[in-house]
Amino acid sequence: MTDKVRVRFAPSPTGSLHIGGARTALFNLLFARHNNGVFVLRIEDTDTERSTEESVAQILRSMKWLGLDWDEGPEKGGDYGPYFQSQRLELYRKEAQRLLDEGKAYYCYCTPEELAARREAMMKAGKAPRYEGLCRNLCDEDRKRYEAEGRKPVIRLKVPQEGQTVVEDIIRGTVVFENSVLDDFIIMKSNGMPTYNFACVVDDHAMKITHVIRAEEHLSNTPKQIQVYKALGYELPRFAHVPMILAPDRSKLSKRHGATSVEEFRDQGYLSQAIINYLTLLGWSPLDSEEIFDMEKAIREFTLERVNKTAAIYDIKKLTWINGHYLRELDLDYITDQVIPFMVKKGIIAEEDAGKRYEYIKQVVAVSRDRAKTLDELADAIAFFFKDVAEYEEKGVKKHFFKENAAELLIKGAEALERLDEFTHESTERAFRSLTDSIGLKAAELIHPTRLAITGRTVGPGLFEIIVLLGKEETVKRMRKAADWIKNHGTGASAS
Template sequence: MTKNVRVRFAPSPTGSLHIGGARTALFNLLFARHNGGTFILRIEDTDTERSREESVAQIIRSMKWLGLDWDEGPDKGGNYGPYFQSQRLELYRKEAERLIEEGKAYYCYCTPEELASRREAMLKAGKAPRYEGICRNLSEEERKKYEAEGRKPAIRLKVPQEGETIVEDIIRGTVVFENSVLDDFIIMKSNGMPTYNFACVVDDHAMGITHVIRAEEHLSNTPKQIQVYKALGYEIPEFAHVPMILAPDRSKLSKRHGATSVEEFRDQGYLPQAIINYLTLLGWSPPDGEEILSMEKAIKEFSLERVNKTAAIYDVKKLTWLNSHYLRELDLDYITSETIPFLVKKGIISEEESKKRYEYIKKAVEISRDRAKTLDELADSIAFFLRDVEEYEEKGVRKHFAKENAAELLLKGAEALEELERFDKQQAEIAFRSLADAMGVKAAELIHPTRLAITGRTVGPGLFDIIELLGREETARRMRKAARWIKESGNLTKAGGEN
């Protein structure tokens, strides 16, 4: 690639950063880094009714959390700023006025009511609604008459009525649009604000954008934008429209399909590394078909030519599988520090206490993370290490506490642990198996009720890892507590103990 690659992600701050937007930002970043280019973040906030400052903050926060770091943009600056469209209005007005002077655009005095009436009439007549160029050739006298009425004009671009506009798309190939379906569209509204199709062209040129990589839904805007490029005499960048992301039922992705915003996934305990890995594979695949991809490898392998033309299917199961992989494989201190806020949020431990007991929490995370799929799940799974067991899993009670000798086994197991000279998981296991032999029962008949007694659950990390970490005194105390609970609960065998 000969010219210096410059790409941009240009979200409108009307809501949270969603999975689709994050994927678009990621593909831009990967393309820029692969080609030694520049990645720009530009906030398109000219929709004054819908743009929100909190959405700007949320988008920036989400991108930083994901590691989608930009080279130019808000918080960074750069030679092509400002990076908020609301701060670039003079540039749009100047370029629109130039088009008026060159006879390539004109003032339109049609009111919204008049336009709506004409649109309705066209629909009734079975025609596709379009602007018929009513103000295209107004005389000076007609213009003055409208202005005397207090009408504030919009500015429309003069679009060729015949011929074709051809979009050469890196992903989709050649796409042809008939000019007859393009009306003279508005480039500046009557309130002095630019339309999307005008502002983004002016900005992309002013910022030296070489490749416009964006969602497929913008493909229909591209012929209009090409007309703006031509009218302004700008060089047209290369376009790449990435496929849509559909729900598993192939419908449009929405809230009913679960979490769709980056912050929702973060709050549910997904790791940024897993989300980035997942988004990388959503519509693109590396030559070797590898599923586990670091950002470094993705940068090395990425090319727009390998982006699929067909829609990508959103699969939260695959994301969860990737998340469980990263939970197991990433640095233990990192996973521990990421788990602690979930423990605090759930009231399992205070922030102050988490600092004092960090090493203990780290050990609990180490023996538990293999079974967890999210940080939220991991926090729940280690809760019993940090607070007493208040209740026992119902199916476990029926299966393991309902046996006639359950309380006796727990009491003798507690004694066996207390009598150990050296207390560790190996010695605890030897003691349990020796006790089971002495009492003429299978080791499982002691192991299962012990697990339930000290964790409240029937599944979890290895029992003897748990016993070692909980410690001799706490393990024995919980076993005695459970034995007492069994005795006080009456004849549990009637509850349907399973053998």
């Protein structure tokens, strides 16, 4: 085993990268960086029926987007490749053959039907179903007979039937498993592919992995893997099983609880920095208990000893709150670049116009981002700056448009803006306040219907910031249009 810390994230490409997997990858990366070690990405694609190239691409894409930059693995290479298990089959077969030659493993010819019948019988007898070692001591004659029948054998590991297997876990402490509950499990399938518990041990040893950091659900696999390590004569790595992520109702996290894959969160307008910040808090916290921190701080302070034993609760509200913080605080150009694809997708702006109108978009984002929690929300919030108002918020109409003289007041406000030579925040606000003072009204009685007229909404950035960004011509046009709408739809019709 090397003195240098080497950890790995080893997803199966049978679907998208989910929050739980991303958190495991993140904890591995933080541990590696904290210890000046190496972070390896390995793709465990031996499940040929379910593994897909699209899933591989999705996993790599999600990890890059999150900034989980691996040191060795796909697209990077390294001294211990290949980094796809499907390209390492010769190594597994060689090590399985060594176990056969040393009498530590054996061919099993039991058919799936026979095994199912034995399981059922054991369950009826009130016993825990397990393989009973029927083929453990087959003679050559029996083997030849089974092969003549066309049976394709699996290879099983001979597991000690007495004693205990002890897992020394950095997070959970000492966990003891009775060997009597383990059976002679399969290490190579009849199709020549390795099982998970065999392949990952062979690979972790070959890749000189020093620490295996993974989800708690893998703890039950660890005694089996320790048996493989011992049979092969490998040195054990250190194990650390991080707590599960549960839904708010403490059930297993699933799609019914909302988005769970990294790409779903990206598509909903969450920022990678916010997700990384949030995932770090799922089972770990910095020394000062602050909730907003960057990757550098997490790397500096991260230790496995401070990872919680108890399950972490997935809280979308907290993630959204953190996302809102990053939306407000990150570099304005960066946020502008991030929101443009959402604007294009929603038809708010044409892709070819984004470059030409970049400075304007940036100004709009600057006055609007404080109120949004996601990029998707932000795109919706700024849509009125780029498209005419198609409808007015119903509660605002009742409150502000259906007042006596509402239409007339909007027209007077539009005329006051039209007369301005200088169109600034100060001059537009002064014009509005002079107008309302002259007719004995509070400024709010003009400000609220004007906001509704030019944005279609009752809340948003400061009105005079909006007016200046929209410009005189567009603002006046929208105010007059709203006045006409009031005359045609509301009680304000009598006011003119």
